[in-house]
Amino acid sequence: MFYTDCIRILSHLLGPNSNTRANIAIALALILIGAWFLAVQFVPALRAWTLNDVTWPLAVIGVGVLLAVVGLLSWTPGLLVPACIIGGIGGLLYWQNNTGNWESWAYAWTLIPGFVGVGVLLSELLAGRVRQAVSSGGVLIIISLVMFLIFSSFLGGPSILGNYWPVLLILLGLILLAQVLFRPR
Numbered sequence: 022m023f024y025t026d027c028i029r030i031l032s033h034l035l036g037p038n039s040n041t042r043a044n045i046a047i048a049l050a051l052i053l054i055g056a057w058f059l060a061v062q063f064v065p066a067l068r069a070w071t072l073n074d075v076t077w078p079l080a081v082i083g084v085g086v087l088l089a090v091v092g093l094l095s096w097t098p099g100l101l102v103p104a105c106i107i108g109g110i111g112g113l114l115y116w117q118n119n120t121g122n123w124e125s126w127a128y129a130w131t132l133i134p135g136f137v138g139v140g141v142l143l144s145e146l147l148a149g150r151v152r153q154a155v156s157s158g159g160v161l162i163i164i165s166l167v168m169f170l171i172f173s174s175f176l177g178g179p180s181i182l183g184n185y186w187p188v189l190l191i192l193l194g195l196i197l198l199a200q201v202l203f204r205p206r
Contacts, residue, residue: 046095053087078118081111098147102140109136128172135165167193 061068085108092100109132117123142158145151167189 046091046097046100049091049094050087053090057083078111078114081114082108083111085109085111093147098144101144101147102137105140105143106133106136109133109139124177125173127176128169131168131172132165134168135162138162138165163196164193 085104085106088100088104088107092098092104113129113132117125117129138158138161140158141161142154145154145158171189
């Protein structure tokens with residue numbers, strides 16, 4: 022039941038008539054996960070490292086990496102979007118866990134659209150659509166970085182702009198206006 026549900030979901034994600042690619046993706050994921058757990062069982066140092074309180078966010082990063090590997094090996098670039106989101110959130114969790122700066126979630130969430138942008142950028146580049154990659158992914162990355170700088174300025178994060186953070190809003194508005202006015206018809 023679980024296996025057929027996974028096939029159905031992956032087939033939907035990978036496109037029509039892609040049961041073979043879905044089977045390959047699931048097989049690769051199972052092989053990689055099984056190899057990891059087997060290594061943890063038989064390598065005492067690896068077991069101690071995985072049970073360490075500092076490394077738990079690496080499991081989240083690992084899921085992102087696993088999705089990216091499966092997406093690349095089964096040539097489904099669309100899987101890079103959730104891979105970047107999960108891996109990016111795992112990276113944030115790793116940084117926060119190591120620094121103890123959990124209150125940074127007040128503004129760190131603004132990086133999530135940037136993770137989406139990185140995934141879209143990579144996915145479109147692998148599909149051979151460079152213009153679409155830059156326009157779709159790049160815009161999300163820029164918006165995410167601008168939001169991060171603005172929110173971190175007044176929520177206690179790194180404030181490189183000081184009192185001048187509203188300038189970012191003005192610049193973002195000018196960029197969006199220029200895109201609308203100078204877009205080829």
